Amino acid sequence: MAWLFPSVIAHFSGSSILVWVYGFLYFQHRERHLGLWAWAWGFSALRLGLAIIALAGFPFPGLEQFRQLFTLFGGLFLFWGTSEFIRVKPSRIWLMGGALGMAWIYYSHHIDASFLTSNLPLFIFLGVTSIWTGVMVLRSRQLPRTGRWATGIPLTLWGLHQLNYPFLRPVVWFAPWGYMLAAILSFMVAGGLLTLYFQRVRKELSQSEFRFRTLFEQAPVGIFLHDLSGKILDANDHGCTTLGYSRMELSELSRQEIEQMIPPETFRRMRQQHPGSLGTIEGLYHRRDGSPFPIELRVREVLDWEHGPCLLAMVRDISQHKEAQGRLQEQNNLLSNVLSTIPHSVFWKDRNSVYQGCNENFARNAGLASPGEIIGKTDFDLPWKKEEAKFFRQCDEEVMEKNFPLLDLEEPQLQADGKEATVLTSKVPLADSEGAVIGILGIYNDITERRRAEEALRKSETRHKKLSHEFMTLLNGIPDSLMLLSEDHRLVWTNKGTAEHLRKDFDSLPGNHCYELWQDRSTPCEDCIALKSFSSGKSHERIQSTPDGRAWGTKVFPIKNGTGQVVSVIHLASDITEKTRLREQAERAGRLASLGELAAGVAHEINNPNGLILLNMPLIREAFEDAKAILDKQFEEYGEFQWAGLNYSEMSEEIPLLLKEMEDGSRRISHIVEDLKNFASKDPQGRTETFDFNTSVQKAVRLASNNIKRATDQFEVQYAEGFPPVQGSSQRIEQVVVNLIVNACLSLDDRSSEIRISTSTAPSGDQIILRVIDQGCGISAADLPHVTDPFFTTRRELGGTGLGLSISARIVKEHSGSLHFESTPGEGTTVSLSLPIHQKEELP
Numbered sequence: 001m002a003w004l005f006p007s008v009i010a011h012f013s014g015s016s017i018l019v020w021v022y023g024f025l026y027f028q029h030r031e032r033h034l035g036l037w038a039w040a041w042g043f044s045a046l047r048l049g050l051a052i053i054a055l056a057g058f059p060f061p062g063l064e065q066f067r068q069l070f071t072l073f074g075g076l077f078l079f080w081g082t083s084e085f086i087r088v089k090p091s092r093i094w095l096m097g098g099a100l101g102m103a104w105i106y107y108s109h110h111i112d113a114s115f116l117t118s119n120l121p122l123f124i125f126l127g128v129t130s131i132w133t134g135v136m137v138l139r140s141r142q143l144p145r146t147g148r149w150a151t152g153i154p155l156t157l158w159g160l161h162q163l164n165y166p167f168l169r170p171v172v173w174f175a176p177w178g179y180m181l182a183a184i185l186s187f188m189v190a191g192g193l194l195t196l197y198f199q200r201v202r203k204e205l206s207q208s209e210f211r212f213r214t215l216f217e218q219a220p221v222g223i224f225l226h227d228l229s230g231k232i233l234d235a236n237d238h239g240c241t242t243l244g245y246s247r248m249e250l251s252e253l254s255r256q257e258i259e260q261m262i263p264p265e266t267f268r269r270m271r272q273q274h275p276g277s278l279g280t281i282e283g284l285y286h287r288r289d290g291s292p293f294p295i296e297l298r299v300r301e302v303l304d305w306e307h308g309p310c311l312l313a314m315v316r317d318i319s320q321h322k323e324a325q326g327r328l329q330e331q332n333n334l335l336s337n338v339l340s341t342i343p344h345s346v347f348w349k350d351r352n353s354v355y356q357g358c359n360e361n362f363a364r365n366a367g368l369a370s371p372g373e374i375i376g377k378t379d380f381d382l383p384w385k386k387e388e389a390k391f392f393r394q395c396d397e398e399v400m401e402k403n404f405p406l407l408d409l410e411e412p413q414l415q416a417d418g419k420e421a422t423v424l425t426s427k428v429p430l431a432d433s434e435g436a437v438i439g440i441l442g443i444y445n446d447i448t449e450r451r452r453a454e455e456a457l458r459k460s461e462t463r464h465k466k467l468s469h470e471f472m473t474l475l476n477g478i479p480d481s482l483m484l485l486s487e488d489h490r491l492v493w494t495n496k497g498t499a500e501h502l503r504k505d506f507d508s509l510p511g512n513h514c515y516e517l518w519q520d521r522s523t524p525c526e527d528c529i530a531l532k533s534f535s536s537g538k539s540h541e542r543i544q545s546t547p548d549g550r551a552w553g554t555k556v557f558p559i560k561n562g563t564g565q566v567v568s569v570i571h572l573a574s575d576i577t578e579k580t581r582l583r584e585q586a587e588r589a590g591r592l593a594s595l596g597e598l599a600a601g602v603a604h605e606i607n608n609p610n611g612l613i614l615l616n617m618p619l620i621r622e623a624f625e626d627a628k629a630i631l632d633k634q635f636e637e638y639g640e641f642q643w644a645g646l647n648y649s650e651m652s653e654e655i656p657l658l659l660k661e662m663e664d665g666s667r668r669i670s671h672i673v674e675d676l677k678n679f680a681s682k683d684p685q686g687r688t689e690t691f692d693f694n695t696s697v698q699k700a701v702r703l704a705s706n707n708i709k710r711a712t713d714q715f716e717v718q719y720a721e722g723f724p725p726v727q728g729s730s731q732r733i734e735q736v737v738v739n740l741i742v743n744a745c746l747s748l749d750d751r752s753s754e755i756r757i758s759t760s761t762a763p764s765g766d767q768i769i770l771r772v773i774d775q776g777c778g779i780s781a782a783d784l785p786h787v788t789d790p791f792f793t794t795r796r797e798l799g800g801t802g803l804g805l806s807i808s809a810r811i812v813k814e815h816s817g818s819l820h821f822e823s824t825p826g827e828g829t830t831v832s833l834s835l836p837i838h839q840k841e842e843l844p
Contacts, residue, residue: 005055011183012048015041018190025197036081037193043074044186068105068122072098075126075162078189079133082155085196086140097125119166130159137196144199151192158185222315224250225302230258233310242317244288261286266297285315294318343445345423347374348430350439353396354378365446367416383416399427400437411444422448481552481573484559485530489513492568501575514571520547533558533569543576550577606669613666621659628652690838691730693768694719694759700737701757704745711745714754720761723768727838728815736808740772740831743804747776747829762834767817770833779823787821 022038025031047070050063076098083090101122108118134155138148161182216223222239224232232250240247243261253261266283285295298314339346339359347358355374363371366382379389391411399406405428413421425444429437481498483491491510499506502517514530515521524531529540533556541555557570634641635648643651701708701717708715726733744755753775760769779787783794788809805819812819816836823829 015045033081033085040077043070046070127159127163147196154188224313226311483571617663690725704741707745718758739804744774775828778825
């Protein structure tokens, strides 16, 4: 097969050249796909080299296996490199196919398979791989169109050619043409890949140049490109604006003009920078108008293809920075002056509680000659006591760990002069720009003398407070009202007895006029004894009343200054209302006793004729029944006739009703008289009996029936059944119920308002409850707690005495019961009377 030898040699030479080309590019640019392509054509060259050895007549064992392996590896590396180039991750299917291909190569030679059997699966896999690689290239939109077609179509054709290799290789006359066609397609693929590569490099280079130029022009600093003689080769817009030249004017500047703009010393320092470094120096530039300005200069030596070694200078105008530095220095000087003149001691420490500075006062307390000596020292290096130093450092750690200030902490401090001082210290955390705690700042003030003065003052205040407390306790213990009045009748001071009598807040009384509080007036009272005392300078007294009906015995005593002028008066008021009321009550009780005796006599006189009526009524009814038979016969025989001026037919129906009403009325008179006699009879307080509560309520309703009829048309009573008996005085309980009913009647505004009375047993079963519910005017929240107070009434102008509920509450309490009031102004009141149920004693 000597005629095949030239085709193989040519293919081998071309593959070797491609290995060198791709290898060279890889070592120049270190791009992975270039290395993979170099390996792909390297394996192809190795395969062709083995073919040359076989054609030269130097066969050796396994040569065909290695040729197949190199063919498989070449196809896989070409697929892998192309995937890397178009940035597509290769599927694991191809790796598995390659592994199966290697296994098939080994197995087919082991069983000594035929040429077709051995090569057909391998070249089918390689053909499909090449075709798929061509399809990936053609589908990649990121590649230029010409390069895609120039590479993808040859790859696809090469794959198709590989598919027919197992069939056409044994054809002797076609083999040279097959090798030649494979070589041509291989070189077309290699050329297409190189074309795509250089197109991409050119595009990326263009983009890189665009990005560099954009950054160059838009950089916030001036950028200049100098040759080594100092001539300006290029500059960006910011640099031109900073110096006041255009780009062309800068490139045309002479050496002398450049030296006027950039002092030679500055340019010399630029030249001294190490090649490739980006060192920073400060210098001075001059603008076109000759004005100098400070700059921060960064210089690097670069290589320019056109001009050779050059200097790239980045210039930043630091005029504002220098001005800020000057202001900062002034502030630092001011801060130093403040720290040295402030009367407090100031210090600051690092994260390890090591001192980093202090002011003059702190240095003096620590026994240091100057504040600078404190740097690097700890609290244990200063004259403080050991336990004080430990405590100071504990506080430092707490402030830094919690990142929270510690304010106004009193601490002991042993100073350098041996003085035992008390200092008031505050410590705050110091943080860096990122918020991390890097130390503490502390400030303290020596409060030793102030503490001594405060202690002396505290002892004095304690003594005076004790005396004041004793004096106030004495005055507040007086139940009477005691006030100190100014000349304009304002309260300067008062005791708590005044607040209790006025039912006002104690702290709100000073500053008010006495006539506003006591008489609810806007002007002073007529015949004011305080005014008399101011005028006469003597004591005065009198009895006066307040709008709430209370009587007061008042006395005033003048207080004079050194010249004898009255500056204020002491006003003493004693509530004598109860004494007055008790005296009136005693007189009223005497009158009530006489009235009770009179009522008993009147009841006896009424009971006698009423008894005759009750006695004669049955006889009259029987006489009418006997006469009715005769009159009915007369009516049947002669018809209608007049009887007592009325028709007999009407009278025969009305007379029985009239007789029944007369008998019922007489019996009602008898019940009322009996109840009145019982109510008015003497009932000793200690007398007890067992009685039916419902019966007592019924008697109370009958006694108050006249008040009920005058007050309302809506009256209802509900009695619970099966009530157990109650022990006590039925007469006194009736008195309480009557009082509750009368109060309910008096509270109604019109006859449509309701009064409901009900009796029931408590859920616990040990008490009975009477509820009197009215829809009257109600009681205000302020008055509700005082309704059972003696002489308290809201109807004093209507004749109320304020004794009814007070006496009722006392009677209920004597029966071990309770009265409870619930009221809403404008809606009504509910009064609940609770009494214990009588428990029968069990026989032993």
